Amino acid sequence: MIPDTLAKSLVKICGQSAVIVDEDRLLVYESDALTAYRHRPGAVVLPRTTAQVQGAVTAIARHGLPIVPRGAGTGLSGGAVALDGAVVVGTARMNRILAIDVANRRAVLQPGVINAELSAAARPHGLYYAPDPSSQTACTIGGNVAENSGGPHCLKYGVTSRYVTGLTVVLPDGSVAKLGGQGRDAPGYDLVGLFVGSEGCFGIATEIEVGLLPLPEGVRTLLGIFDRIEDAGRAVSDIVSAGLLPAAMEIIDGPTIRAVEDSVFAAGYPTDAEAALVIEFDGVEAGLDAEAERAAEFCKRAGAREVRSARDEHERMALWKGRKKAFGAMGRIAPDLLVQDATVPRTTLPSILKGISEIGKRYDLVVANVFHAGDGNLHPNILFDRRDEDELERVERASKEIMQLCVDSGGTITGEHGVGLDKKHHMPLIYGPAELDAMWGVRRVFDPAATMNPGKVLPEETAPGWPVEGDARETGEPMATVGAAP
Amino acid sequence: MSIATAPTALSGVLPESRVLTGSAASGWTGGMPAEAVVFPADTDEVQALVRAANETGTRLLPAGAGSWLGAGGWTRVGGVIVSTARLDSVLHYEPADLTLTAGAGLGWRKLAALLEPNGQWLPVDGPGVGVGTLGGAAACGVPGPLRARYGAVRDNVLGLEVVTGDGRLLRIGGRVVKNVAGYDLVRLFTGSRGSLGVITRVSVRLFPRPEADVTMVFEGGVEEVLEVARVVRASPLPVAAAELVVRGAGVADGEAELAVRVLGGREEAEDVCSRLVAGIGAAPGGTMRGGESEVFHRRRIEWEGRLPLVVRLAALPGQLAATMEWARGVAGWTGGEVAGDVFGGVVRVKGSPGDDGAAELAETLTRVRREMEAAGGTMTLSQAPREVAARVGWTGAGGGGGGLAEKLKSLFDPRPVLQSRCP
Numbered sequence: 001m002i003p004d005t006l007a008k009s010l011v012k013i014c015g016q017s018a019v020i021v022d023e024d025r026l027l028v029y030e031s032d033a034l035t036a037y038r039h040r041p042g043a044v045v046l047p048r049t050t051a052q053v054q055g056a057v058t059a060i061a062r063h064g065l066p067i068v069p070r071g072a073g074t075g076l077s078g079g080a081v082a083l084d085g086a087v088v089v090g091t092a093r094m095n096r097i098l099a100i101d102v103a104n105r106r107a108v109l110q111p112g113v114i115n116a117e118l119s120a121a122a123r124p125h126g127l128y129y130a131p132d133p134s135s136q137t138a139c140t141i142g143g144n145v146a147e148n149s150g151g152p153h154c155l156k157y158g159v160t161s162r163y164v165t166g167l168t169v170v171l172p173d174g175s176v177a178k179l180g181g182q183g184r185d186a187p188g189y190d191l192v193g194l195f196v197g198s199e200g201c202f203g204i205a206t207e208i209e210v211g212l213l214p215l216p217e218g219v220r221t222l223l224g225i226f227d228r229i230e231d232a233g234r235a236v237s238d239i240v241s242a243g244l245l246p247a248a249m250e251i252i253d254g255p256t257i258r259a260v261e262d263s264v265f266a267a268g269y270p271t272d273a274e275a276a277l278v279i280e281f282d283g284v285e286a287g288l289d290a291e292a293e294r295a296a297e298f299c300k301r302a303g304a305r306e307v308r309s310a311r312d313e314h315e316r317m318a319l320w321k322g323r324k325k326a327f328g329a330m331g332r333i334a335p336d337l338l339v340q341d342a343t344v345p346r347t348t349l350p351s352i353l354k355g356i357s358e359i360g361k362r363y364d365l366v367v368a369n370v371f372h373a374g375d376g377n378l379h380p381n382i383l384f385d386r387r388d389e390d391e392l393e394r395v396e397r398a399s400k401e402i403m404q405l406c407v408d409s410g411g412t413i414t415g416e417h418g419v420g421l422d423k424k425h426h427m428p429l430i431y432g433p434a435e436l437d438a439m440w441g442v443r444r445v446f447d448p449a450a451t452m453n454p455g456k457v458l459p460e461e462t463a464p465g466w467p468v469e470g471d472a473r474e475t476g477e478p479m480a481t482v483g484a485a486p
Numbered sequence: 487m488s489i490a491t492a493p494t495a496l497s498g499v500l501p502e503s504r505v506l507t508g509s510a511a512s513g514w515t516g517g518m519p520a521e522a523v524v525f526p527a528d529t530d531e532v533q534a535l536v537r538a539a540n541e542t543g544t545r546l547l548p549a550g551a552g553s554w555l556g557a558g559g560w561t562r563v564g565g566v567i568v569s570t571a572r573l574d575s576v577l578h579y580e581p582a583d584l585t586l587t588a589g590a591g592l593g594w595r596k597l598a599a600l601l602e603p604n605g606q607w608l609p610v611d612g613p614g615v616g617v618g619t620l621g622g623a624a625a626c627g628v629p630g631p632l633r634a635r636y637g638a639v640r641d642n643v644l645g646l647e648v649v650t651g652d653g654r655l656l657r658i659g660g661r662v663v664k665n666v667a668g669y670d671l672v673r674l675f676t677g678s679r680g681s682l683g684v685i686t687r688v689s690v691r692l693f694p695r696p697e698a699d700v701t702m703v704f705e706g707g708v709e710e711v712l713e714v715a716r717v718v719r720a721s722p723l724p725v726a727a728a729e730l731v732v733r734g735a736g737v738a739d740g741e742a743e744l745a746v747r748v749l750g751g752r753e754e755a756e757d758v759c760s761r762l763v764a765g766i767g768a769a770p771g772g773t774m775r776g777g778e779s780e781v782f783h784r785r786r787i788e789w790e791g792r793l794p795l796v797v798r799l800a801a802l803p804g805q806l807a808a809t810m811e812w813a814r815g816v817a818g819w820t821g822g823e824v825a826g827d828v829f830g831g832v833v834r835v836k837g838s839p840g841d842d843g844a845a846e847l848a849e850t851l852t853r854v855r856r857e858m859e860a861a862g863g864t865m866t867l868s869q870a871p872r873e874v875a876a877r878v879g880w881t882g883a884g885g886g887g888g889g890l891a892e893k894l895k896s897l898f899d900p901r902p903v904l905q906s907r908c909p
Contacts, residue, residue: 103720103804104831126722148666159664161673162641177890182862183831185800187881188908189891190627190640193673197666214722241582243605243694283724286757287750343662345583375664376583415664423667430667434654438898439669445893457668 002042002087006063010045013055018093020044029088032075033135034339037421041068041082046093050168050176050206053089057204058174060087061451067172068453069200071112071143074135076339077420079147079199083455089204091142097121098207104183105212106165111142111205118210127212130157133416134324145205148197150416152248152323153280155374157213159416161196166209169195169202172447181209194442199418200453202446216247216282220292221310223319224277224299225270229253229357229369232275233349235302236373239279239295240346246295248280249374250323253353255383256368257322259333265325267318273305277373278323326370327381334366334383338399341423342406343415346376355405356380363394367402377415378406403429419457427459436462495542496566499534500524504572515567518555520547523567529647529655529686535568536684537653539903546903548680550591550622554614565905570621573686578661581606585644585661587689590621606692609636611727611787613796613834621685627677630787631727634829635749636693640676647687648675651899661689674894680906682898698755701779702762702770704744708732708814711742712807715828717766718746719803723758726750728828729786730806732814734821743771744828747783786825795820795837795870797851801863803831809863812854819847839871848877855882880907 002021010019020026021043030038042065047053060067066086073080082088094110097118101107102125107118115136119128132151133139139149145167150159166181180192195202226232232251239246252260254274261271269276277299281291296307310316330337344352353369356378360367366383380402384395403413403426413419413426427436440463446452496505506514506523514523526532539546545565549555552569573589574596581604588597594616601607611630615623624646629638636642645659659665659672675682704714711730718728726749732742746762748755763769774782797816801809806826813824813833820837827833839847851874855865859882867880895902 101802101804104802106802148670150664150666154664158637158641159666161670162637183800183802185798185830185832185864187800187864187866189894190673190677191890193640193676194670196673197670201669217722237582240584240694243697245694283750284754284758287752287754290753291751343664345580345585345662347580347582372664376662377664410660411662412660412665412667414667415662416666418666419668427668430660432657435656435658435668435671438650438654438656438658438671441897442669442671442674442894445890445897 001085002065003063006059006065007043009059010043010056013059014045014047014052018046018048020046029070029073029082029090032073032078032080034076034078034420034422037078037081039081039083041088042085044088044090046090048093050170053170053204053206054174054176056089057170057172061172061174061449066454067451069146069204071140071146072114072138074139075143075147075420076341076417077414077422079418079420079453079456081421091140091204094142094206100125100127102127105214106183106209107212108207108209109141111140111145111208113141115139115141115144122212123215126215128215129163129210130213131160131163134327141208141210142205145196145208146198146200147416147418150372150375150377152250152372155249155372156245156247161193163211164192164196164208165211167192167195167205168207169205171203172449172451177203197418198446199420199457201443201457203452218282218285218288219316220281220288221316221319222279222292222296222299223308224279224296224304225273225306225308226275226277226302226304227273228303229275229353230350231303232277233353233373235277235299235304236349237347238298238302240374242294242298244291244295246279246374247282248278249372250278251369251371251373252276252278252322252326253369255366256326256330256370259368260322260326260329263325263329263332265321265329267322267325269322276322277304278319323370330368330381330383334385336384336386338382338384338395339417340378340380340399340402341414341417342403342411343375343377344406344409344411346374348409348411349373349376352378352405352409356402359398359401359405363398365391365394365398367398372415375415376411421456424457424459427457428462433462495544496522496524496535496538499538500526500531514552515555516552520567521565523569525569525572527572529573529649532568532570532649532684532686533653533655536649536651536903539566540653540901543901544903545905547905548625548684550619550625551593551617553618554622554626568684570684570686571619573621576600577687584692584694585663585689586692587645587661587687588620590619590624590685590688592620594618594620594623601692605695607695608642608690609693610639610642611783612639613787616784616787620688620690624676624688625678625680625685629830631729631747631827631830633827634728635724635726640673642691643672643676643688644691645689646672646675646685648683648685650683651902651904656683659689663691677908679908681895681904681908683904696749696751696755698748698750698752699776699779700748700755700759701774701782702746702759703772703774704746704766704768705771706742708740708742708810711744712810714766714768715744715806718744718762719828721762721765723761724748724750725758725762725829730810730826730828731823732810732817733823738818745782745786747779793822793836793838793869795835795839795874796868797835797870798866798868799833799835799854799858799863800866801831801858801861803829805861805863806831806833808861809833809858812858816850816854819843819850834868839874844871844873845877848874851878
């Protein structure tokens with residue numbers, strides 16, 4: 001509940017229908033796609049314009065309440081969870097594409113535009129928006145900016161921050177700042193790059209300028225079937241070392257294949273295989289076949305029992321199906337699913353995969369791997385039932401060991417899902433006090449009053465003097481489940 | 487701080503053999519004023535220097551090989567130059583990971599020689615990169631035309647070790663290609679021109695060298711070549727880079743050349759080139775392949791670092807014709823060369839204005855900035871004679887951020903000791 005005076009101000013600023021205070025309707029906003037963390041917000045406000053966001057932020061801050069920015073709520077790190085009765089500022093109604101500037105291959109849009117809708121709108125002009133998180137039919141560009149989202153095709157094309165060229169942001173004090181814009185070459189510090197991936201802690205982006213790419217002329221998609229996952233990992237390393245740069249390389253492991261094949265999403269992968277590797281090349285038609293053939297050869301040399309190739313768009317979709325529906329399928333075989341998101345150096349993939357499998361066996365847990373192999377971005381998923389307390393404890397220990405294994409290999413704790421609420425206590429695994437302190441410092445530059453998305457990204461105990469109420473360790477549950485495909 | 491006291495303030499931190507003063511210092515800087523040039527050999531020494539500077543109020547100027555000392559007016563204010571040239575060891579290079587971590591002082595040529603046997607490269611072609619250091623490229627963060635294909639410098643810097651202006655040692659980012667753990671301080675420090683800290687180590691993403699490297703050069707009048715550039719830019723074909731150059735007498739005569747670079751598999755590159763030529767409707771004046779193409783571009787980025795005037799005009803690529811026109815207006819006063827990145831929309835004027843005419847040049851620059859800002863662009867002085875810079879200002883109103891930049895500066899360099907500025 002929020003004070004009546006605040007509710008009235010918000011209605012005055014954004015209109016009656018844009019303000020949600022009804023407890024039942026607030027339920028929808030109590031978590032993001034990582035449903036283990038649930039906290040009902042004090043209210044939700046859905047502004048339509050930069051001025052309304054500015055008004056709402058000012059009014060909420062004046063009442064001393066925390067603010068949580070939210071896109072479509074498809075995030076996988078608890079970043080959009082409203083702790084301590086925070087007020088959610090949702091961008092769902094800010095869903096207009098303001099301009100598609102074909103000559104300059106860019107678009108200007110509001111943050112609530114759905115990722116896939118931007119590409120759909122650009123397509124008639126022969127353009128598209130490259131970052132493609134698996135949730136792209138639901139997630140918003142504003143959310144992508146906050147999380148610096150990736151996706152399968154980021155192997156060749158890079159993540160969100162490469163494409164964001166300008167931002168209009170409402171800062172936590174209600175002021176509006178224009179960062180970059182009009183192309184890529186604003187002088188001064190790269191404040192756009194700093195803002196991207198700040199997980200809603202620095203402000204709310206209300207207008208976003210992004211770069212678009214010409215649609216590739218041709219696509220070749222392969223599917224390698226392996227009896228050992230290490231072999232699939234080796235094929236990935238060999239393809240990259242040979243100088244080939246596929247648009248995407250994705251691995252689906254044995255447990256995942258079986259989950260998919262047992263489900264309504266059955267994609268025709270052999271259920272006795274231990275890994276399926278999807279490889280995609282795109283670009284001009286000339287030379288594409290040769291590249292695909294070379295990649296197929298590397299798969300065979302690494303021990304693939306079979307390499308399939310798609311002959312048309314229909315077959316291509318079929319090859320991708322097992323990858324795209326993996327999370328949905330797993331959701332059907334276990335009540336709970338812990339999704340991890342570590343990135344490791346590519347060459348360590350075979351040994352890391354082996355290590356993860358051993359950890360799973362040691363704790364008697366099913367670990368299913370679906371991941372962006374070309375980037376070394378792993379998603380080991382532990383399937384479990386939270387009602388089994390013993391299992392829950394084993395899951396917790398196994399997940400910590402997996403995280404440590406990845407960090408020890410030179411990797412990091414999150415490649416694309418963000419830190420949010422879920423991984424903030426893992427931050428000290430990769431950063432020391434000096435780095436965490438520097439991050440606190442930067443956060444305070446944007447948000448000196450600690451208004452914006454408190455309790456996320458940085459562990460409170462590393463920030464002397466930062467208000468400690470809203471500490472998720474007290475309130476958040478440790479385990480993660482998946483409600484939507486990431 | 488007087489010239490006599492600067493080295494004294496930092497004395498004892500480094501052995502004398504790694505401190506240059508007097509004529510040795512100005513020899514190293516190419517005549518730009520510097521109280522001393524110091525060469526720390528490891529990160530600890532950098533940190534000790536920065537701390538000593540904070541205690542004594544000594545002004546520091548971070549540098550690598552010293553090839554771009556004039557940028558942003560670094561040495562116009564004097565101070566002690568901290569060169570990271572000795573921090574040149576390769577700490578981690580796993581070719582199959584396509585990543586490398588090295589000391590900031592690793593020279594670009596050494597880096598290229600290390601990568602070449604593995605068929606890899608760091609496709610960064612910002613001006614001057616070829617003669618500088620890895621740290622210098624990260625600190626300057628200026629992209630060249632290859633950004634069209636590979637992204638800018640900041641897209642390929644994965645991690646940094648920096649000693650901040652107040653002497654803190656930070657290791658930010660990492661050495662994996664995808665990393666969203668915490669706020670992206672790597673992007674803040676990349677391109678900050680040594681104004682927030684001294685970069686001591688850099689981790690970068692590498693790329694396989696493409697099988698084919700083809701450059702087609704189109705020549706003609708400026709209008710004519712601009713039209714070719716427009717066709718190239720509008721084409722969906724994968725062009726790695728395109729740069730339009732007007733030089734020497736051409737600035738007045740209007741003679742220009744456009745270099746279009748295509749990288750990829752052999753079959754792919756030849757196909758792209760022939761389809762581009764078909765779309766343009768005219769054959770190139772010349773075509774270079776392989777090593778010849780590479781050398782052509784390496785020469786193009788040989789540094790303008792010691793030129794008295796470098797002006798950077800940035801606008802949307804669709805405004806290239808107008809930006810070129812403004813650039814030629816400036817070049818009319820300075821002679822030299824005008825180079826425009828067709829996909830990036832950035833045009834650089836590199837010239838040597840005479841001693842007289844500073845007032846007229848300043849007037850022209852001020853007018854160009856005003857007109858460009860009105861059209862949504864920016865004009866920045868990369869290098870300029872003191873009297874011109876004083877009249878024009880290094881940067882205009884662009885950049886935005888409403889005081890955020892100043893706050894970030896005082897967060898990392900509160901005293902401040904780092905005299906470099908980020909235009």
